[in-house]
Amino acid sequence: MRIMHKISDVEQDSIAAELEIEAGDSLLSINGQKIADVLDYRFLIQDEELTLEIQKPNGEIWEIEIEKDEAEDLGMIFESGLMDTERDCNNRCIFCFVDQMPKGLRPSLYFKDDDPRLSFLSGNYVTLTNLSAAEAKRIAKYHLSPLHISVHAADPNLRCKMMGNPKADRLFQYLQLFYDAGIVMHFQIVLVKGVNDGLALDNTIAALAKLGASLSVVPVGLTKYRDGLYPIEPFSKEDAAAIIQQISKWKSFAYCSDEWYIKAGKSMPSYEYYSDFPQLENGVGMWALFEQEYNPFPKSAGIVTGVAAQDLIKKLAPDSKVYVIKNDFFGHQVTVSGLLTGQDIVAQIGNKALQDGCHTLILPSNMFRSGTECTLDDMTREEIEQRLGITVEIW
Secondary structure, X not given: OOOOXXXXXXXXXXXXXXOOOOOOOEEEEEOOEOOOOHHHHHHHOOOXXXXXXXXXXXXXXXXXXXXXXXXXXXXXXXXXXXXXXXXXXXXXXXXXXXXXXXXXXXXXXXXXXXXXHHHXXXXXXXXXXXXXXXXXXXXXXXXXXXXXXXXXXXXXXXXXXXXXOHHHHHHHHHHHHHHHOOOOEEEEEEEOOOOOOOHHHHXXXXXXXXXXXXXXXXXXXXXXXXXXXXXXXXXXXXXXXXXXXXXXXXXXXXXXXXHHHHHHOOOOOOHHHHOOOOOHHHOOOHHHHHHHOOOOOOOOEEEEEEOOOHHHXXXXXXXXXXXXXOOOOOOOOOOOHHHOOHHHHHHHHOOHHHHOOOOEEEEOHHHEOOOOOEEOOOOEHHHHHHHHOOEEEEO
16 A cells, blocks of 8 residues: 655745645655655655655656755645654653643643654654654664653663653663764753652763753642642752752753742843753743843733742833732642633733723733644633733733
8 A cells, every 4th residue: 555645735936836746646755765754755855866756636646856956845745744643652651741631621732742753843852662663763864853852760760660651761772872873862851859859860960961962850740630640749949949059060951940940039040051042942041031032011011920930020020010820720839821821810810900000911922822822721812802801912
């Protein structure tokens, strides 16, 4: 059976458009080789001379010869970005945030992706526990760089315990393979009190520093929906201060997420401390970058934030009204603005903004699903606006 990759669109003025390849056509092969997924496709189109097999909707097969520059794309967009089925997670991590979510949210929020191809394409963090030796060699062959990898513990037995997966012990075989192939790797540790902190954290950082470009250490996220799950104790203010000191020894490699500084009541590092901000998506250096690029909010606007960032926002905008929203939806252990919900904002602000004379209410952009105006609980910006009776803007 031939593998067919259906084309959903063709970019204007691209090679594909010039060759009259159209939406609805299917790609069968490149230079006589089958294409399993987007990795094969990206690798094969690097050649300067290509022969494509394209099947038209009527079953007719075109054989097209192309000469192009090595880095030039063909301009074909496929129905599936991966050109394959997305791989889900087969771990049972003791700290998994998805396992701590209430029922009734949109189905996509319960899907746990763990696809190494998305690590390369989108910067997603992956565990590599569902990766075969053959697939690891293919990644090394294609020099997929950078990769973003969730480690949590260097000790194989501890990693298996934390991830609930006996295959978690193979990690460093893959990391060494990728390192030898010249692949840049960024690592992540979710820190769990009494489990992978202390000496285990020191050992993990030391092992990763030999192989990777950067490491972020983030505190475990705990919601109120933990019945029947592994017992985890939150970090205290004193714990956070000690962890900052512990990680500071690994400057320019290991970074604490901003949450640690807020929890410890310590000042954030400077903008320069974060170099090229390699771990920004993990909440590392977000405040330093925000402060550096800050454009003052309109004085007539009310600003919505989570508990964690309230002091920082008030410092930047001393003349603005700041509305600090407690996370009743997930529980008060969750303090970041990215996990705020529409219903908590509506319930806690009510008519306060109007009574305070605010003309606009500013919501943080990270509380909305990427590319949309929809919150975690499926409330839209427009709906929040209607229910509060005030103009709502996303910053």
